[in-house]
Amino acid sequence: MNTRFSFVDWFRHSSPYINAHRGRTFVVLIEGEAMAAGRGESLIQDLALLHTLGVNLVVAFGIRPQVNAALAEEGITPERHAGRWVADEAIMAKVERVAAEQRLWLEARLSLGLPNTPLHGIELTAVSGNLVMAKPLGVRDGVDFHRSGEVRRVRAAGIRALLEQKALVLLPPLGYSSTGEVFDLDAADVAQHAAVALNADKLILLGEADGLRDEAGLLLRQLSPAEAAPLLQSASPDSELARHLGAACEAALHGVSRTHLLSWRDADALLGELFTRDGVGTMITQHRYEQLRMAEVSDIGGLLELLEPLERRGMLVPRSRERLEHDIDDYLVIERDGMIIGCAALHRFDGSKLGELACVAVHPDYRSGARGERLLAEVERIAGRRGMDSLFALTTHTAHWFLEHGFIQATLEELPPLKRDAYNHARKSKVLLKAL
Structure with a gap:
């Protein structure tokens, strides 16, 4: 260089x-x-x-x-x-x-x-x-x-x-x-x-x-x-x-x-x-330099910066600022000295005990510290507290990571009706399921 x-x-x-x-x-x-x-x-x-x-x-x-x-x-x-x-x-x-x-x-x-x-x-x-x-x-x-x-x-x-x-x-x-x-x-x-x-x-x-x-x-x-x-x-x-x-x-x-x-x-x-x-x-320090916490509206700029490269590569579905603002309460973030370096979302569906684990992302410079595992563990904890008994995820690139962490392959019919109806058949995302 x-x-x-x-x-x-x-x-x-x-x-x-x-x-x-x-x-x-x-x-x-x-x-x-x-x-x-x-x-x-x-x-x-x-x-x-x-x-x-x-x-x-x-x-x-x-x-x-x-x-x-x-x-x-x-x-x-x-x-x-x-x-x-x-x-x-x-x-x-x-x-x-x-x-x-x-x-x-x-x-x-x-x-x-x-x-x-x-x-x-x-x-x-x-x-x-x-x-x-x-x-x-x-x-x-x-x-x-x-x-x-x-x-x-x-x-x-x-x-x-x-x-x-x-x-x-x-x-x-x-x-x-x-x-x-x-x-x-x-x-x-x-x-x-x-x-x-x-x-x-x-x-x-x-x-x-x-x-x-x-x-x-x-x-x-x-x-x-x-x-x-x-x-x-x-x-x-x-x-x-x-x-x-x-x-x-x-x-x-x-x-x-x-x-x-x-x-x-x-x-x-x-x-x-x-x-x-x-x-x-x-x-x-008494204060955490790096912390895992619920997302806030002020984190949206950092989320967009984190997600944009993955969306550009087709690994994630694009999310607009407006969509992030609407769903911000579903998101967890890992903040490191003011920078958003990781995130995950837990989406709920009315009448279903099946939650969606979505938008799992970690900045390329910080993928060696088990941060994805920390995000997954916290999502599972929150899901259990909210009465969910299972999680599902849709992925095109990272199926093996989910399989390594206890998910199994599932079918489209096992998804909540609202998610099944919105499924994008052109992406051909794999459906993965994990019992909590």
Whole structure:
């Protein structure tokens, strides 16, 4: 494929997302491992692009590998407990120094505007400060954590004021107390609390893994907090999975619409997740990204777009907008991020316990996810609830699919009289029947 036109096609399809993200607030976590591996430059370029497209950005960053390296140089081995190190004065001195160095590096790279660089012509104001208030972990299980702390609150009003001035806000893994102390914080915890306090539209966690996977190794595209709970319970307390998944579930439970788990190792992950329909990682959300539901009048445009190619090929009988409007209560749809990718209809006939399964269609790009089976199962459930004892279908192209799902061949005489009289003999559709 011509790469130029491939890019143009992608750009056209990304336009709805460019418009949808404008003016939204995203909290992004970049772990210290990404910076240590040299991925900071490209991530900053992607963040600058998002800023240019009108996204309000709050960037939390981690420093664990950098602090570990600094401690190793001094021959210091930190005591660890429950996934956190015990930040005594010697360790805290390293934490403060590394956090300041990392913040300065980020600010410097966000200021880069030389010709022939991706940030040329972009003016970004990066701001940090005492925006996260903290409290000490104290003594737990007999261990005094000294200056290891946890988030008490995020100064949301201050951050919003900075975002309104078009600044990019940086949040180091540090927090401040009302007594004037500085505490070491977990970067994922900072990001999660910031997202909740700001009622952010997205929390994006960039870590080692490219998302969550099932037992077969397949990427899990979307989970609710309840569905993610078993994975969280089985994760090691000091693992990145536990920190990120815990932050994602907490954010979802406290009103953040979508949390994305992505890998910083994938140079395309951030933009690919935000500007393509299917994304590239795992999303944790309370709201279903893809849902099967009853159709509404507002879905008619999407239905027409889905059905038109199948009607053109003779696989479905053409349906006008007026007919769809009249029968809309008979239709189920699968909606994926605002797009109708599947549908089916259940038509009733007065005086008959035989219902018609009609207009079963799934978008070509989404035919590998058992969506046809989901539609059939839901139609069967609704039919049973409405007192029907059998379903019939008429098809010219997909008889084998129906046979594989429990239908048997039937005769025209077995159809309800109204449907039998309206049968189009020129199409020679096969009649298939299934008892419920």
